[in-house]
Amino acid sequence: QSALTQPASVSGSPGQSITISCTGSSSDVGGYNYVSWYQQHPGKAPKLMIYDVNNRPSGVSNRFSGSKSGNTASLTISGLQPEDEAGYYCSSYTSRSTFVFGTGTKVTVL
């Protein structure tokens, strides 16, 4: 199972919006609405930010939103803040009843 493809880095200024893409196949992202997104700060465990493509767990800021079109899912961070600087990973359920993560994206707040 190959990792989902994400851009290595994305940057933006405070207050701006950025979007991170996550590209898979019809066997994972395109086949199920089971895409999730994680935020990871250095030395910390990942934190679930989005599940089922566009749902936020309780306590996650509404500045984070998700979407999907075909085999590509996206995470948008609106009103970028310094604390949003972190690594972000997508994940999808697959046709083999497994999960797969994306390659990861480092978000830099300029």
Next chain:
Amino acid sequence: QVQLVESGGGLVKPGGSLRLSCAVSGFTFSDYDMSWIRQAPGKGLEWLSYITHSVITTYYADSVKGRFTVSRDNAKNSLFLQMNSLRAEDTAVYYCARVEYDAPGDYWGQGTLVTVSS
């Protein structure tokens, strides 16, 4: 509150074995599927395995199938990962996580470091 605490990591020689444990509290362990996920130094997340809450069905990534075995003891609120035939490329921080919302983990432990080196 929900807590997951991994243990059992350490230094092991190539070809060796190690058993990781994950002690959980703060939720009804037997109601949830559980995952193991790892992260090599400076690299991304890699999903390894999950085990269902009661039917005891297990799933594995190709990279560890046949070498790693996930198990659980619902009476002791514990999750395990038996790792055999370890290779240098298995060096990573290993996380246990609770499967929820069709995602591999909504709550994660702090991780335990496994180093495979001679």
